[in-house]
Amino acid sequence: MALRKIREMGDEVLTKQCKEITKMNLRTKLLINDLLDTMYKAAGVGLAAPQVGVLKRIAVIDVGDGPIVLINPEIIERDGEQTGEEGCLSVPGKYAIVTRPNHVKVKTLTENMEETVVEGEGLLARALCHEIEHLDGKLYIRLAEDGIHDVEDEKE
Numbered sequence: 001m002a003l004r005k006i007r008e009m010g011d012e013v014l015t016k017q018c019k020e021i022t023k024m025n026l027r028t029k030l031l032i033n034d035l036l037d038t039m040y041k042a043a044g045v046g047l048a049a050p051q052v053g054v055l056k057r058i059a060v061i062d063v064g065d066g067p068i069v070l071i072n073p074e075i076i077e078r079d080g081e082q083t084g085e086e087g088c089l090s091v092p093g094k095y096a097i098v099t100r101p102n103h104v105k106v107k108t109l110t111e112n113m114e115e116t117v118v119e120g121e122g123l124l125a126r127a128l129c130h131e132i133e134h135l136d137g138k139l140y141i142r143l144a145e146d147g148i149h150d151v152e153d154e155k156e
Contacts, residue, residue: 002034003041004052009091009139013050018057018135020072024113028058032111035060036067044089046127048134051090059131063123070108070118073132077105078125086126086140093151096144100126 007013021028031054039047039060048059061068080102087095104125106118120128130140141148 002030002037004034004038006038006042006047006051006089007053009141011053011090013053013055014090014134014139015137016050016055017137018048018050018055020057021109021113024111028056029111031056031058032060032069036062039089042089045123046131047089048131050134050137057135059135061124061127061131063127065124068118069111070106070128070131071110071113073106073108073118073128073135075104075129075132076107076117077103078129079103080121082122082126083145084126086130087151088130088140090134091139091141091148094141094148095151096141096148097146098126098140098143099145100129100143104128106132 035047045063046061049056057072059070078101082102083099085095086098103121106128110116
């Protein structure tokens with residue numbers, strides 16, 4: 001178990017395009033495990049490799065149904081619409097109202113480098129879109145509909 005430092009908004013690595021994975025090796029397997037460990041420790045529902053400073057197209061998600069590993073993910077279908085609060089481990093203490101598809105299908109590779117399709121609705125669809133955008137060097141705040149809010153302000 002290795003926890004990695006989560007990069008925060010302003011870190012240049014979060015604006016870079018990630019490279020595709022062409023083969024699975026021990027280093028990549030360790031990265032996947034570190035992403036999961038770091039995500040769970042930070043109480044997040046998703047974490048992408050650039051958020052820990054690694055420019056590879058890998059992300060992990062767990063919305064409560066067990067971990068999902070995404071390697072070279074690509075959204076192949078999206079439909080419906082949902083609007084709601086969204087946050088990010090790389091933008092701590094903040095959230096924004098963001099509109100995303102309510103349903104997505106993602107073509108991805110498994111840890112065994114086998115092609116598969118992950119389908120998600122609601123929170124899973126939101127998380128899939130959010131993490132895949134990290135791999136393209138984008139943060140959710142660019143989609144904020146009414147600005148960025150402090151989580152602390154909501155408690156008052």
